[in-house]
Every structure is written in C-alpha cells, then in structure tokens.
Amino acid sequence: MKAVTWQGTRSMKVERVPDPRILNSGDAVIKVTSTAICGSDLHLYGGFMPGMKKGDIMGHEFMGEVVEVGPNVKKLKTGDKVVVPFTIACGKCYHCHKDEWSLCDNSNPQAPKAELLMGGESGSGLFGYTHLYGGYAGGQAEYVRVPYADVGPLQVPRDIDDDKVLFLSDIFPTGYQAAENCNIKRGDVVAVWGCGPVGLFAIKSAYLLGAERVIAIDRFPERLALAETACGAEVINYEELDVLEELRKRTGGHGPDSCIDAVGLEAHGTGLQYAYDKVKTNMMMETDRPIALRQSLYACRKGGTVSIPGVYGGLLDKVPFGAAFGKGLTLKMGQTHMHKYLKPLLNMILEDKIDPSFIISHRIGLDDAADIYETWQKKQDGVTKIVIKN
Amino acid sequence: MPNKTHKEIIPTRPHIADEIQNGIRFDSVITMMVPAEKVYAYWRDLKNLPNFMKHLSSIEITGSETSHWKWSVLKGQAEIEWDSEIVRDVPGALIAWRSKEGSTVAHTGEVSFRELPFNRGTEVRVLVNYHPPGGSVTDFLERILGESPQGELQEDLRRLRSLMEVGEIITVEGQSRGGMEETFNPKLYSHH
Incomplete structure (x- = not known):
C-alpha cells in the first residue's frame, strides 16, 4: 500500500x-x-x-x-x-x-x-x-x-x-473538550488563542455550551475571517493590537472568564518574548514556546479557567505561575x-x-x-x- | 471488595527476601483492576509466568511446590537455569519462593496481592533479592540481570496488568513502516 x-x-x-x-x-x-x-x-x-x-x-x-x-x-x-x-x-x-x-x-x-x-x-x-x-x-x-x-x-x-x-x-472532540473544560456559565466570555481547526471547533463548542461571547486571537486574516464569519467570534489580530489590553477593554476590565490555548508549543508572537523563546529553543535550553499559554494566564479573569488543548511536549520557560496562583485560576489540559x-x-x-x-x-x-x-x-x-x- | 488493610490480610514480616544478607534487592509495585484472587491464581499457575516475564524463556513444573526455571541472559545469547521452591503460599494474598541449594543464582522472592478499598483494584508488589556470587556486583548485574533489572521488573508487571485487565498485551512489532519492502495482505482485498 x-x-x-x-x-x-x-x-x-x-x-x-x-x-x-x-x-x-x-x-x-x-x-x-x-x-x-x-x-x-x-x-x-x-x-x-x-x-x-x-x-x-x-x-x-x-x-x-x-x-x-x-x-x-x-x-x-x-x-x-x-x-x-x-x-x-x-x-x-x-x-x-x-x-x-x-x-x-x-x-x-x-x-x-x-x-x-x-x-x-x-x-x-x-x-x-x-x-x-x-x-x-x-x-x-x-x-x-x-x-x-x-x-x-x-x-x-x-x-x-x-x-x-x-x-x-x-479536532471536533478536542475543541469540544477544550470548551467543556472551561466550565462555561451563562453570560461567560471565552477567549481562544489560535484559529486553526481546534480553535475554530472550540469557538463553536463554547457557543453550543452557552457562552455569551467568544473572542478569537490569531494573526492570519483567513483564519480570523473563518472565526468571525463561520463561528461567530469577535476577533483580535495580535500583530495589530495588544492582546492583553484589548481583552481587558472588551471584558469590562476583568478579563475573559475562560481562556483556551489552542496553539501549543510552537506559538508565534511579537517582540522580545518571542525572540527570547526562539533563542532558547534553538539552543535546546527550552523545548516549547509557550507564548499563547503565558498570555492566557495573564489575561484570564480572577477565579477563571485556562483550558489547554494545544500540545506541549517538554519543559517550559517563564510561565507566569504567580499570576495563575494569585488569581486562583483553574488549569485543565491534556489529550x-x-x-x-x-x-x-x-x-x-x-x-x-x-x-x-x-x-x-x-x-x-x-x-x-x-x-x-x-x-x-x-x-x-x-x-x-x-x-x-x- | 473487602475493606481491609494489608496487615489484616497477611503478616508482612519477615520478608522471605530478608533471608539473604547484603543481597541485591529489587522491588516494584503496580495496581490492576481485577480481584486479588484472579491475579494470585494466574501467578500461582506457574506455567503462566513466561507470558509476562520477558526473560523467563521457559518454566517446568517439577512438583506441587517446585519448578525449574530457564532465564535468558546476555540479550538472549545465553541461558541460566535454577530450581525454585515455593516456601509460603497464602491463597489470594502472597506467594514466596527461594532458589534451591546449588543454584547458579541464589535468590528469594515474594509477590503479594492486596485488594484496595473502594474499587481501586489490586496492588501487586514484588520483591526479589539476589545473592551475588563472587565477582563485582556491577558485573553480576550486567551479565545476569540485564541492563535495567528494576525497569524490566516494572515492565513485567505492566505486561501482567494488560493480561489481567485486557487478556492480551498490545504490540506494534510487525507493523508496516517506511523503508520496508512492500508486501500484500490478501485478506484486505478478499471481500470485494
């Protein structure tokens, strides 16, 4: 064969x-x-x-x-x-x-x-x-x-x-589990990093599970267009806008109730942080580039949930665990x-x-x-x- | 399942393994979702042991308590043999054995089966103690027991768990991959 x-x-x-x-x-x-x-x-x-x-x-x-x-x-x-x-x-x-x-x-x-x-x-x-x-x-x-x-x-x-x-x-069950892991309640705002197939199914599933609004984050216009038109999400192009600032503004100052990292270990980003991860992974001093994960932990509302369907393979650097602890976040992840x-x-x-x-x-x-x-x-x-x- | 602690079921001391002073000890534990009686019965029927003990090439039952073991060493290049006898047998709970006098590799071992409360399965714990014959301990380990005896004991227990829970050990050996010559499986085409 x-x-x-x-x-x-x-x-x-x-x-x-x-x-x-x-x-x-x-x-x-x-x-x-x-x-x-x-x-x-x-x-x-x-x-x-x-x-x-x-x-x-x-x-x-x-x-x-x-x-x-x-x-x-x-x-x-x-x-x-x-x-x-x-x-x-x-x-x-x-x-x-x-x-x-x-x-x-x-x-x-x-x-x-x-x-x-x-x-x-x-x-x-x-x-x-x-x-x-x-x-x-x-x-x-x-x-x-x-x-x-x-x-x-x-x-x-x-x-x-x-x-x-x-x-x-x-990818449909993966997006669905990611949304289910968010423990969505009526009125919730869910932010989704990555508008690839899992991200798109996570958006659809979040709505199916009762989310009021879903905000999707990516940099590719065709993906953002699908998130907006086919899935009904609001969108943020992270190359044009400051994601954390934008999310705060759009959620009454407190951040999304749940955040989904549908990107995983090969995240791209902008600025110094992305350069830092590129250098460290290239030098084999770090295995993964957890940029979407970092942002989702910073962005999430106090007491909220960060759900991680994105794949991680090894050791991560500079993950803001203090933010996760300080805000009493729940983390859910896995295959x-x-x-x-x-x-x-x-x-x-x-x-x-x-x-x-x-x-x-x-x-x-x-x-x-x-x-x-x-x-x-x-x-x-x-x-x-x-x-x-x- | 009975809500008893280990000590209520069987006395844990003395370990038969403690008979050997300054031996080379390995122990491992695994939990499986079957009753203790089932695992005990499978293990006690010693001819089943080669099904999950990777290095046990064959076992011959020589009496109600005695058996003859052939153990593959040096990555399958050689075999060592010994006679073993069961010295303690508590149905559903514990089997302890020791090699008979004159064995190449003097050792003792025991396996215990403890059913956990609240349907958490059965804990299977193995302790083996080898009496090193002359020569350095490291040399003995490499020659007789393989490169990672602790890891291999754990692997044996993992295979036992699959046999007990599923009835079979899953494998990927023999599957197709790139770089192999193409062969055809006629069964895939027969129904058309």
Missing part, C-alpha cells in the same frame, strides 16, 4: 510499504477513505516533538471501511463504516473506567519511553504520533491497523458524507478523552446542530500529501484544513 512516512525534520515521503495485518486478536484493519493532516502533525514535521523515527507512518485523523477483524473482535464487522478516535484505549483499565480514555494504562506498548518524560505512568497510545505515544503506524495511508477495535471505532451511517464526520477522529465524545457529537452532526466540514480548505490525493506539509507549515495558499481522499 501507499503511505505518508516521516523521513526526518521537514521531510515527508509517500512510499509503498507492507500492507498492515492483524497483530493482536482485538485488532481490525481499516481501508482508509478519508484522512486529514492535523496541526499537531506540523509539530512532527518541524521536528519539535521527540520520539519520531525515519519511516514512521503519519496520521491520526482517519476513517474508512473495516476490511479485516481479529478473532476476538465481537462488535465490529467487515464492511462497517467507521471513524477512528486518535487516542487508543483498552476499555478495561482504571482510567478507561473513569472516562479518562486518553490516560489508558494499557495501550502504549512503549510506555517506559513516555514515563521518562511524564515523571509517572504513560498516557494512552496515539496513532502516528511518535514512539513516546506507542509508535503506532498512522492513517495517512491506504490501510491502517486499529487495535481494540470493539472499543474505539465509531460506526457511522453508510450514506453520510465522510467530510461531515471525519473530524470526530480528533482528548475521545471515546467519551464520539456518540454525543455524532448525534449533534446528525441533528444538523453543526457541520464540521466548514473548515476544509484543501482536498488532495495521497500522492500529493508529502509536499503539502510544507505549504501548510509556511501558512501559504490559505490552508485551514487538508483532507486526503483515497
């Missing part, structure tokens, strides 16, 4: 590799019909996340048709149309029982690697997202092996358009507990409460997938979301 493989920093390749097969009795193999490139794949492309090896198959957002099931698969059948959650969960451990699916105890076969980073037990395995998260082959391919097939894959109606349900694999959201969010789509396909800007074939990483990383060609069709 063909697959997109990681060859090194800023180097992807579409190549022919062995077809996947059943490795554990609970596995299924899926024929991928649609798969997407995630903003967090750019962290791998750019070499920001440790734990990639040459030849790793990329991709954690995918859906398709079941073509083979292992001997212990009871529910899933050949021919089923499924969306696969990007977090891999066993369904039997302490954390799965607690609905904390992305913290599954059993799904990372390379857990000791993650434990060095976490200082404790590893979280769940992820598709196509470094050997710290298990080293699973991803879904930017013609076929993909899916473990715990009775636990993860969500069956969707055969006649529904892939584009409407594909983002149940990651998405995907399995918890699949059915409720599918129902929202089936009830026409939301159509996630609005974020798609590019539809391409697998053969063009390697080159488009560069296009997206350089934020060229108005990319908001790339879907690969097989």
Whole structure:
C-alpha cells in the first residue's frame, strides 16, 4: 500500500510499504477513505516533538471501511463504516473506567519511553504520533491497523458524507473538550488563542455550551475571517493590537472568564518574548514556546479557567505561575478523552446542530500529501484544513 | 471488595527476601483492576509466568511446590537455569519462593496481592533479592540481570496488568513502516 512516512525534520515521503495485518486478536484493519493532516502533525514535521523515527507512518485523523477483524473482535464487522478516535484505549483499565480514555494504562506498548518524560505512568497510545505515544503506524495511508477495535471505532451511517464526520477522529472532540473544560456559565466570555481547526471547533463548542461571547486571537486574516464569519467570534489580530489590553477593554476590565490555548508549543508572537523563546529553543535550553499559554494566564479573569488543548511536549520557560496562583485560576489540559465524545457529537452532526466540514480548505490525493506539509507549515495558499481522499 | 488493610490480610514480616544478607534487592509495585484472587491464581499457575516475564524463556513444573526455571541472559545469547521452591503460599494474598541449594543464582522472592478499598483494584508488589556470587556486583548485574533489572521488573508487571485487565498485551512489532519492502495482505482485498 501507499503511505505518508516521516523521513526526518521537514521531510515527508509517500512510499509503498507492507500492507498492515492483524497483530493482536482485538485488532481490525481499516481501508482508509478519508484522512486529514492535523496541526499537531506540523509539530512532527518541524521536528519539535521527540520520539519520531525515519519511516514512521503519519496520521491520526482517519476513517474508512473495516476490511479485516481479529478473532476476538465481537462488535465490529467487515464492511462497517467507521471513524477512528486518535487516542487508543483498552476499555478495561482504571482510567478507561473513569472516562479518562486518553490516560489508558494499557495501550502504549512503549510506555517506559513516555514515563521518562511524564515523571509517572504513560498516557494512552496515539496513532502516528511518535514512539513516546506507542509508535503506532498512522492513517495517512491506504490501510491502517486499529487495535481494540470493539472499543474505539465509531460506526457511522453508510450514506453520510465522510467530510461531515471525519473530524470526530480528533479536532471536533478536542475543541469540544477544550470548551467543556472551561466550565462555561451563562453570560461567560471565552477567549481562544489560535484559529486553526481546534480553535475554530472550540469557538463553536463554547457557543453550543452557552457562552455569551467568544473572542478569537490569531494573526492570519483567513483564519480570523473563518472565526468571525463561520463561528461567530469577535476577533483580535495580535500583530495589530495588544492582546492583553484589548481583552481587558472588551471584558469590562476583568478579563475573559475562560481562556483556551489552542496553539501549543510552537506559538508565534511579537517582540522580545518571542525572540527570547526562539533563542532558547534553538539552543535546546527550552523545548516549547509557550507564548499563547503565558498570555492566557495573564489575561484570564480572577477565579477563571485556562483550558489547554494545544500540545506541549517538554519543559517550559517563564510561565507566569504567580499570576495563575494569585488569581486562583483553574488549569485543565491534556489529550482528548475521545471515546467519551464520539456518540454525543455524532448525534449533534446528525441533528444538523453543526457541520464540521466548514473548515476544509484543501482536498488532495495521497500522492500529493508529502509536499503539502510544507505549504501548510509556511501558512501559504490559505490552508485551514487538508483532507486526503483515497 | 473487602475493606481491609494489608496487615489484616497477611503478616508482612519477615520478608522471605530478608533471608539473604547484603543481597541485591529489587522491588516494584503496580495496581490492576481485577480481584486479588484472579491475579494470585494466574501467578500461582506457574506455567503462566513466561507470558509476562520477558526473560523467563521457559518454566517446568517439577512438583506441587517446585519448578525449574530457564532465564535468558546476555540479550538472549545465553541461558541460566535454577530450581525454585515455593516456601509460603497464602491463597489470594502472597506467594514466596527461594532458589534451591546449588543454584547458579541464589535468590528469594515474594509477590503479594492486596485488594484496595473502594474499587481501586489490586496492588501487586514484588520483591526479589539476589545473592551475588563472587565477582563485582556491577558485573553480576550486567551479565545476569540485564541492563535495567528494576525497569524490566516494572515492565513485567505492566505486561501482567494488560493480561489481567485486557487478556492480551498490545504490540506494534510487525507493523508496516517506511523503508520496508512492500508486501500484500490478501485478506484486505478478499471481500470485494
């Protein structure tokens, strides 16, 4: 089969590799019909996340048709149309029982690697997202092996358009959990850093959960336009305005009730602080550039919540913990507990409460997938979301 | 689950491991969401041990309390063997063993199973104490026990947890990746 493989920093390749097969009795193999490139794949492309090896198959957002099931698969059948959650969960451990699916105890076969980073037990395995998260082959391919097939894959109606349900694999639930973590109450103002796909779904979800206003922060006009027109947010272009000052002014002087950092470890910024992080990360003295996180901690109202769906990989510098403490903030973060959201969010789509396909800007074939990483990383060609069709 | 403390279930002292003075001790602990009886029964059926002990290449049951172990060392290049006997057996709670006299690697070990209150699962605690034969301790560690015996003990327990909770240990060995020659899986095409 063909697959997109990681060859090194800023180097992807579409190549022919062995077809996947059943490795554990609970596995299924899926024929991928649609798969997407995630903003967090750019962290791998750019070499920001440790734990990639040459030849790793990329991709954690995918859906398709079941073509083979292992001997212990009871529910899933050949021919089923499924969306696969990007977090891999066993369904039997302490954390799965607690609905904390992305913290599954059993799904990372390379857990000791993650434990060095976490200082404790590893979280769940992820598709196509470094050997710290298990080293699973991803879904930017013609076929993909899916473990715990009775636990993860969500069956969707055969006649529904892939584009409407594909983002149940990651970014819609991720944006939704980010908003849910804000504990939104009537009248709340929510600020969202980053108007990439997760940020956009966080805006939509914040409104679905009852936010009065959402203020979105980015620097790219096409993203801000989507946030404004498709999602109904007020916007701030951080290259034109002082974000903290602007947020204070727009919220009666006290700051947003909740802040969502949908940017993560590769944030861009302006001025001295950004220069500081660039130098420190380049010298390997800091692994992440937490500019959006810093701003969200400074901006948030006393007693508010900062919710962090943006990915962080290591050690952060100059995080204003004093501000977080002084204002009594609540911090919520982590990978998405995907399995918890699949059915409720599918129902929202089936009830026409939301159509996630609005974020798609590019539809391409697998053969063009390697080159488009560069296009997206350089934020060229108005990319908001790339879907690969097989 | 019973709301008892460890001490109410089994006396914790003396550890069988304490029989060896100045030994090389390793201990590890893990918690799993199954009843203590289930883990105890699985462990006590000694032929199951190679399913999760990575270096245990085979075990032969030689009597109700005795068994013969073959342990892979030097990254699989060699094997050492010994006879072991169970010296304490508290069903559902504890198994303790020691190597029989004349073993290459004299050691004692024990595993205890403690069910936690409020459905928090069963804590499985292992303590192994090796009696170093002559030579330096470091040399012994590297040759016999591998590079990271503590880490490997933890890994063994993690595999046990997967077996107990899921019934299987997940793997990525044998999956496709770049740089390999293309092969075809006929089952993927058969239904069309």
